[in-house]
Amino acid sequence: MRWRIIAVLLLMCLPFAGYSEKTEDSTGFNINDVIFGHIGDSYEWHITEWKGEPVAVYLPVIVYSKTSGFNVFSSKKLCEGNNYKGFQYGDPDGKYSDKVVEIVNGNEVKPLIDISITKNVLGLFFNCAVLLVLAFSVSSWYKKHSYETPPKGLRGGIEMFIISVEDDIIKPCVGENYRKFSPYLLTAFFFIFVNNIMGLVPIFPGGANLTGNIAITFVLAMFTFFMVNIFGSKTYWKDILWPDVPVWMKAPMPLMPLIEIFGLFTKPFALMIRLFANTLAGHIIILSLTCVVFITVSLGAVLNGFMSVVAILFIVFMDLMEILVAYIQAYVFTILSSIFIGMAQVKEEE
Amino acid sequence: MSLLTPDGGLVFWMLLAFGIVFFILAKFAWPVITGAAEKRTNFINTSMESAKEANRKLAEIKTEADGIIADAYEQRTQIMKETAESRDKIISDAKDKASSEARKIIEDANVQIERQKQEVMASYRKEVSEAAVQIAEKILRRELAKDGEQMALINSMLDELNKQQ
Numbered sequence: 367m368r369w370r371i372i373a374v375l376l377l378m379c380l381p382f383a384g385y386s387e388k389t390e391d392s393t394g395f396n397i398n399d400v401i402f403g404h405i406g407d408s409y410e411w412h413i414t415e416w417k418g419e420p421v422a423v424y425l426p427v428i429v430y431s432k433t434s435g436f437n438v439f440s441s442k443k444l445c446e447g448n449n450y451k452g453f454q455y456g457d458p459d460g461k462y463s464d465k466v467v468e469i470v471n472g473n474e475v476k477p478l479i480d481i482s483i484t485k486n487v488l489g490l491f492f493n494c495a496v497l498l499v500l501a502f503s504v505s506s507w508y509k510k511h512s513y514e515t516p517p518k519g520l521r522g523g524i525e526m527f528i529i530s531v532e533d534d535i536i537k538p539c540v541g542e543n544y545r546k547f548s549p550y551l552l553t554a555f556f557f558i559f560v561n562n563i564m565g566l567v568p569i570f571p572g573g574a575n576l577t578g579n580i581a582i583t584f585v586l587a588m589f590t591f592f593m594v595n596i597f598g599s600k601t602y603w604k605d606i607l608w609p610d611v612p613v614w615m616k617a618p619m620p621l622m623p624l625i626e627i628f629g630l631f632t633k634p635f636a637l638m639i640r641l642f643a644n645t646l647a648g649h650i651i652i653l654s655l656t657c658v659v660f661i662t663v664s665l666g667a668v669l670n671g672f673m674s675v676v677a678i679l680f681i682v683f684m685d686l687m688e689i690l691v692a693y694i695q696a697y698v699f700t701i702l703s704s705i706f707i708g709m710a711q712v713k714e715e716e
Numbered sequence: 717m718s719l720l721t722p723d724g725g726l727v728f729w730m731l732l733a734f735g736i737v738f739f740i741l742a743k744f745a746w747p748v749i750t751g752a753a754e755k756r757t758n759f760i761n762t763s764m765e766s767a768k769e770a771n772r773k774l775a776e777i778k779t780e781a782d783g784i785i786a787d788a789y790e791q792r793t794q795i796m797k798e799t800a801e802s803r804d805k806i807i808s809d810a811k812d813k814a815s816s817e818a819r820k821i822i823e824d825a826n827v828q829i830e831r832q833k834q835e836v837m838a839s840y841r842k843e844v845s846e847a848a849v850q851i852a853e854k855i856l857r858r859e860l861a862k863d864g865e866q867m868a869l870i871n872s873m874l875d876e877l878n879k880q881q
Contacts, residue, residue, distance in 0.1 A: 407723060482724045487729040494737045501741050505748040514759060515751040528746075529753045548750065549742030557734065579721065581726035585734055646719070 394661050401653045405407050405575040405646060407486045409441035409455075409466065413570050423570070425488060429453065430479035431468050442484070453477075489564070489574025490582070497560045500524055535697065539704030543711050547704070550593055554586060555700040562645060562692030566652075566685060577695070578645035579637065587634035590703040595630065598710035605712070606630070633706055637699055644695050648688045655681045845870050 403412070411423040424442035431437070434452065442496040443450040444466065454467055456462030460474060468484065474534045504525045507517040517525055537544050561576045576582050606626040608616060615622045658677040662670040848870055 381757055406719075407726065446864050481728050483729075484725065486726050489732050490729060492728075494733050497737060498740065498745075500750075507744040508752050513755040516752075525749060525753070528749055532750055532753075536849065540784040549746045550738065552746050552750075553734075553741050558738065579723075580724065581722035581731050583729040584722045589734070589738075593721055621814045 368681050395657075395663075397654070397657045397661065400657055401650060404573070404650050404653050405465065405578060407484045408464065408580070409444065409482055409484055411485045411488065411570060423488075425483045425485065427453070427466055427481070427482040429468075429477040429482065431467055431475070431477040433468065433470060434683045460481055461685050483536070486574050486576055486582075488581055489571060489576055490561075491551075492571045493564045493576065494557075497556055500560070501528075501556070506526065528552060528556075531700065535701050536704050541707040543713055546597070547593060550589065551700050551704055551707075554589065554703060555696050558586070558696040558699055559642065559692060562690065562695060565645065565649065566688050566692065575646070575649050577641055578649050580642045583638040583642040586641070586699070587638035590637060590706065591630075591634040594633075594705070594706045594710045596602060599712055601714050602710045633702075635647065637702055641695055641699050644691060648684070648691055652681060652684050652688065841874065845874065848874070 369563045409427055410425055413421045413423065415421065424440050424445075426438055427444070428436075428438050437451060437453065439450060439453075444453065444455055447455065449469065450618050453466050454469065456465045456474055458464070460476055462476055465476065466480060468477055469475075501524075504517060504521050507521055507525075512515075516522055531552060532544075532548055535555070540547050540551070558577055561582070565575055565577060567573055607623050609622045609626060611622050636674050655677045659670075659674045661671040667675070669707045729751070849866065852870070
């Protein structure tokens, strides 16, 4: 974190305070659009521009609205503000900017269901496929070999990684019941790790900011929440509803139970925010450093060249650091989930 | 798309994708890997145990073997000592026997010599006495009445001579 702060402070020293507002400089470069375009979601996957034409993967829009039912069409039909069957992108300054809306009686109406395959969804599918391939590359080894011969090479490395997660995180934190929860915790760890790493790959199909998207971390935190509470022991529930405190603190006003129940939700909430914020911060810093190269164009060739070298050195440093953070955040999420699950497995003390 | 409000569509796909991945991995991948790792850990642990046990047994056998070798050395020394003793005894016995034999032979020889000496002495005496008789006869020029008396006289005279010598 300290390095991030230092990096941000150094960035602040640069004379581009004026650009961070929603203004465009002479080259038409808008840092806000670039950064939020990269960390946000979109209906097409913009890759680059070639001879003035955008090179992008246009993804299917799947919407359900009250007026026209289910509609599935390519997002190419909506590019450059086109309207298709009453659907178009929301007004950039309006309430539904960057979302597909339906124009009903001249007003923007958000469709009831919008399950379009967006950039993030495609990235999610791709990363899931990567995760499955990695996991099955190891488990398929044991179809042909006995357990006495461990896999070699990359597969051996992945296996060691999996075992280290189970032995060093899950076993000590969950306790004796770890076998029941280890599949979920392993899935969570490697899902987060793969998504973090893929998010750092700048070229298609990597680079989707998934673990820095609150929807993803929300679902992950929900899974942990249900894992903790569905399999919670009797003592765990007793400690929440009737904790071991003086009676006036739990009846007639259930002060302590209220606090405990509130605590049930703050734990997964903290998991959700921590993972989201850390990944997002990393992405924003790397993107901001990248933008330095383009922003300093207006300062002249010498300064621009110098700043570019500095920025690239910082980007390399931050990328390496984000690889470390990718592991650390997966580790933190898994260890905290394990601890919460382990705490919900308490047995009556004798 | 606001950063802080979860997008419904993405939540839906995430639930679906994560749920499916979780199901597939939990059913087909993780149990295989962790099971194999656990079996291997147990296998290695038991192997280590048996290796330790084998080493311990080997060490025992080695001390036993060392004991046997030491015993054998001791026995060898003992046997060599005994052999040396019996050898010395045989030699000394043989020496004793040889010397006693030699002594006996010498004694026998002495006895023989003595006897021959006696015989020689007896025949010599006889010859001498006969010669002396003849000499005496010649000297005395007379014949004595009885031969026996003559001989007794001569023997007493010779004994006197012997005593004088």
